Amino acid sequence: MQRWGGRFSGETDPRVIAFTRSIEIDVALALDDIEGSIAHVRGLGRAGVLPATDVAALVAGLEALRGDVESGRIEWDPALEDVHMNLEAALEARIGPVARSLHTGRSRNDQVATDLRLWTRRAIDRLDAALVAMERALVGLAEREIDVILPGTTHIQPAQPVLLAHHLLAYVEMLERDRGRLADARRRLNVSPLGAGALAGSGWPLDRAGTAAELGFEGVTANSMDAVSDRDFVVEVLAAVALAMVHLSRFAEEVTWWSNPRFGFVRVSDAFSTGSSMMPNKRNPDPAELVRGKTARAIAALTAALTILKGLPLAYQRDLQEGLPPLVGAIAGFEGSLGTMTGLVATLAIDADRMRAAADEGYITATSVADELVRAGLPFRSAHHVVGALVAAAEQRGLGLHAVEDADVVAALGVADDPAAARLAADTATGERVRRAATIEAALASADLIGGTAPTRVRAAVAAARQRLVG
Ligand code: ARG
Numbered sequence: 001m002q003r004w005g006g007r008f009s010g011e012t013d014p015r016v017i018a019f020t021r022s023i024e025i026d027v028a029l030a031l032d033d034i035e036g037s038i039a040h041v042r043g044l045g046r047a048g049v050l051p052a053t054d055v056a057a058l059v060a061g062l063e064a065l066r067g068d069v070e071s072g073r074i075e076w077d078p079a080l081e082d083v084h085m086n087l088e089a090a091l092e093a094r095i096g097p098v099a100r101s102l103h104t105g106r107s108r109n110d111q112v113a114t115d116l117r118l119w120t121r122r123a124i125d126r127l128d129a130a131l132v133a134m135e136r137a138l139v140g141l142a143e144r145e146i147d148v149i150l151p152g153t154t155h156i157q158p159a160q161p162v163l164l165a166h167h168l169l170a171y172v173e174m175l176e177r178d179r180g181r182l183a184d185a186r187r188r189l190n191v192s193p194l195g196a197g198a199l200a201g202s203g204w205p206l207d208r209a210g211t212a213a214e215l216g217f218e219g220v221t222a223n224s225m226d227a228v229s230d231r232d233f234v235v236e237v238l239a240a241v242a243l244a245m246v247h248l249s250r251f252a253e254e255v256t257w258w259s260n261p262r263f264g265f266v267r268v269s270d271a272f273s274t275g276s277s278m279m280p281n282k283r284n285p286d287p288a289e290l291v292r293g294k295t296a297r298a299i300a301a302l303t304a305a306l307t308i309l310k311g312l313p314l315a316y317q318r319d320l321q322e323g324l325p326p327l328v329g330a331i332a333g334f335e336g337s338l339g340t341m342t343g344l345v346a347t348l349a350i351d352a353d354r355m356r357a358a359a360d361e362g363y364i365t366a367t368s369v370a371d372e373l374v375r376a377g378l379p380f381r382s383a384h385h386v387v388g389a390l391v392a393a394a395e396q397r398g399l400g401l402h403a404v405e406d407a408d409v410v411a412a413l414g415v416a417d418d419p420a421a422a423r424l425a426a427d428t429a430t431g432e433r434v435r436r437a438a439t440i441e442a443a444l445a446s447a448d449l450i451g452g453t454a455p456t457r458v459r460a461a462v463a464a465a466r467q468r469l470v471g
Contacts, residue, residue: 003085020318023076025325026083030069032118033083033111035215038062040106040194043211049105049204054098061095083115084108105206107198109228109316114194116324118215120237123331124186130338131179131244132469135172137345139465142168146459148352149440150265151359158362161440164355165462166453171251172465178244185240189233192217196227199315225315231305234327238302241334242295248337249295252288255344259285264354269347272340287340294333301326356440363391363401365443372437376430382418389415390434401438406431 002012038059045055065087068074080086092099142165152162192212195202201224208220221227258265268285276282304326308319366387373383390412394404406428413425424430436442448454 002081003089017079017081020081021078022082022321022324023078023080023086025328026112026321027076028324028328029112029115029119030074030083030087031066032115032122033087034062034066034069035118036111036114036194037087037102039211039214041102042214043194043207044101044104044204046207046210047105047205049206050101054101057095057098058091058102061091061099064094065090082108084111105197105202105204106194107196107228109198110193110196110202110224112320113196113228113230114192114215116231117189117191117193117217117233120189120233120327121186121216124182124237127182127241127331127334127338128179130335130342131175131182134248134338134342134345135175135465136469137342138168138172138175139462139469141345141348141350142458142462143466145350145352146462147455148350148355149359149444150355151362151364152453158358158364160364160367160447161359161443162453163444163455163458164350166458169458169461169465171247174247175244176468178240178247181240181243182237185233185236187218188236190216190218192220193227194220196221196224199225199228229312229315229317229320231309231320231323234323235302235305235309238298238305238327238330241330242298242302245291245295245298245330245334245337248341249292252285252291252341255288255348256285256292263358264351265358266351267349268344269349271347272344287344291337291341294337297326297333298330301330359440360400363394365401365438365440366391368443368446369401369434369437371446372433373424376424376427376433377420378416378418378424379420382416382421386412386416386421402435404431404435404438409434 002008005012041050041055041058041062044050045052050058065074068090074086074090076083076086077089080089088099088102091102146163146165148164150162150164150167151158152160152167192208192215194211194215195206195208197203212218212220221230255266255268257263259268268283268288270283272285272287273283274286276284305323308323312319369390370380370383370387373386374380378386390404390408391401393408393412394401397408399408409431410425413421413430437446445454448457450457
């Protein structure tokens with residue numbers, strides 16, 4: 001007979017028992033369930049619902065149970081459906097009939113909502129620390145390789161030179177916003193549902209504020225029906241997690257390309273590579289690939305959370321139970337991904353020469369040259385046209401833009417049909433001016449504004465990021 005089975009005369013079909021139980025997954029909530037129960041019991045004492053002797057016995061029993069859970073000594077009984085029923089039964093086995101008062105003034109509906117908020121809050125705190133560690137690894141690599149030049153791309157085609165450190169700091173920015181989103185979600189979820197009962201509120205004058213404070217909540221939920229059926233905090237957290245995973249996945253994707261010998265920009269350490277069962281030559285960035293793969297799980301979890309909620313009338317519906325596995329899975333995947341990528345970045349070897357050689361291909365200083373012609377008096381659209389012609393000519397002759405001859409520059413200026421271009425073609429200093437602007441160093445240095453890749457700006461940005469991560 002189930003613990004809720006008083007009005008039933010028939011037994012539950014074994015298929016239903018197997019189908020409805022959640023103990024395999026909601027054991028994850030056990031410690032939070034015990035914390036919630038201890039606070040609830042103390043609240044019952046303060047409200048005069050339970051005598052002090054009962055409160056003391058219940059709290060002592062729950063604390064002992066916490067020890068059992070922590071040391072793995074507890075045996076979860078699948079016949080008892082979920083973690084709440086299991087712990088209540090285990091408490092009774094330990095301290096006797098007084099355990100039967102534990103559930104006074106409480107429903108599993110406000111109980112599980114409380115557990116889930118406590119669990120999610122703890123998860124956010126771990127994730128925040130892991131995000132900081134990942135940011136530190138990125139900043140550490142940026143500091144170590146502060147002078148390394150990377151051919152920045154758009155459309156995967158060579159675009160403009162950037163510092164590798166600038167590229168890495170882009171991810172630091174993303175991860176900082178991810179931290180902010182999780183912190184926002186934490187603030188909103190940090191209220192206590194205890195006292196909401198099954199849906200209507202408890203029939204006892206519970207000290208909701210005191211119980212909430214004991215559990216570290218900032219306040220209490222204002223509406224009992226909302227409290228037991230709302231899981232929008234799960235959606236918020238999963239949205240933040242899915243987006244953060246997308247950020248990690250983008251970086252993981254870059255690592256897979258950069259470690260291909262055709263690029264040869266980076267070498268993933270042995271510790272963060274794996275081999276092939278058949279091909280002895282292989283060194284694969286499997287961990288980075290799995291980050292990409294686990295991102296799918298995070299996105300799926302967000303979709304599941306939203307889809308579970310979309311058809312639910314008020315108040316609690318059992319569908320909500322299906323929200324736990326995706327939440328637990330997505331957060332485990334995120335934590336694992338953060339730990340793995342942090343180690344991968346900390347041990348990543350950079351081949352600065354390969355990056356630099358790649359930066360010398362693709363005419364990636366063309367924009368810098370066009371800007372210089374604008375400084376010399378040409379309107380930008382004419383300058384764009386002239387440099388385009390210069391690139392085409394240089395490509396035909398197999399030269400870099402920094403190695404073109406005066407005659408090439410004069411010929412290119414001729415395509416502009418612009419009096420300013422004619423003036424520049426007549427000026428003997430123009431060729432040298434173009435060649436100077438066409439160096440990687442000049443192109444880099446020219447992006448000298450807030451958020452730009454000029455080395456002085458990047459050094460300042462790296463220092464600011466380091467400062468932020470210390471405090
Ligand atoms: N395992 C359930 C859940 O996760 C606990 C709440 C059960 N409540 C109920 N009315 N059946 O949602």
